[in-house]
Amino acid sequence: MREQIQLLYDLQQIDTRLARAAEELSKMDHGAKLARQAKAAQKELEELQARLHAVQTDQRDAELAEKTVEEKIERNRKRAYGGEIANPKELRHIEQETQALERQRGALDEKILIAMAEAEELAAQVAAKEQEFREKVREYKKTTAEQKSRQAELEAETARLKAQRSELCPRIDAAKLRLYESLRPAMRNLAVVALDGNTCSGCRVQLPSKAVERAESFTEITRCDSCGRILYGGFAKPHHSDDE
Ligand SMILES: [Zn+2]
Known part of the structure; x- marks a missing residue:
């Protein structure tokens, strides 16, 4: 399960960067x-x-x-x-x-x-x-x-990220991938969010300690009670660490 949640989080990082690149491209007036x-x-x-x-x-x-x-x-x-x-x-x-x-x-x-x-x-x-x-x-x-x-x-960057994405997706369980994809459009492209202490970094609502514990244990998919996003209990990647 840990690997699955980690994969979902990695997928989210890829999609966030893809969206950022697409937005910057769309704003260019040449x-x-x-x-x-x-x-x-x-x-x-x-x-x-x-x-x-x-x-x-x-x-x-x-x-x-x-x-x-x-x-x-x-x-x-x-x-x-x-x-x-x-x-x-x-x-x-x-x-x-x-x-x-x-x-x-x-x-x-x-x-x-x-x-x-x-x-x-x-x-x-x-x-x-x-x-x-x-x-x-x-x-x-x-x-x-x-x-x-x-x-x-x-x-x-977009081409590289898309390649990473298509390499990553088949490794995620179909049901989890469907959940991820169904959450994304409604959640402003943000389906998986890291914990910020005991707060959901997606909606900033404080989480019950049980939810925090569950997310940090990686035993099952834990979702924020308030916004419904999937909670990631690992260390959040800093914004620009992913240029490896
Ligand atoms: Zn939330």
């Missing part, structure tokens, strides 16, 4: 969240780059327009002070035109300054967003590589 974040950062980066480009184009256009205006002003100056125009009316006309051109130049100057400031601000935003994007891509690569190797580990 970098999906980081991939979404990287994609979002890339989209924002492209939008900022497009805005920067538009502002820089505006600035260049204004600079070209200003150059043309300055050339016109210079030409008018030469005509007005070159002495070739004697007609005062025509001179006044040139002067008025020059004044209008100078106002245009002022407006263009302002436009250029605003565009320069905006471009500087956007360039800083582009640099920060580029940094963020690169960071997300790096995190994504790191996470997927880590998850991939962890996945391989868990899959190998």
Whole structure:
């Protein structure tokens, strides 16, 4: 009987580890969240780059327009002070035109300054967003590589545990195995539990001393009065001792 109860306990350890591996595998997102974040950062980066480009184009256009205006002003100056125009009316006309051109130049100057400031601000935003994007891509690569190797580990562990399980099960009496399997789904995958002093470690209810004695003697299957789990009266294996 001792061997049978020990086998049930060992089977429980295998199933607990199988469930843990399955749960960890199911929680893996394979970098999906980081991939979404990287994609979002890339989209924002492209939008900022497009805005920067538009502002820089505006600035260049204004600079070209200003150059043309300055050339016109210079030409008018030469005509007005070159002495070739004697007609005062025509001179006044040139002067008025020059004044209008100078106002245009002022407006263009302002436009250029605003565009320069905006471009500087956007360039800083582009640099920060580029940094963020690169960071997300790096995190994504790191996470997927880590998850991939962890996945391989868990899959190998699962295969090993399943092999152990199919080697172990035939050694357990059919009726005991049926009891174990019938308890497991209702008991959150925990059909066999160790004693914790005189307490059931499954439901934490204190056990009568008779039940504790019976479990510790291994003479028959002892079940917790409260939750119905099979009690194991031997030394509980620490959680990660089973990597043999
Ligand atoms: Zn219990």
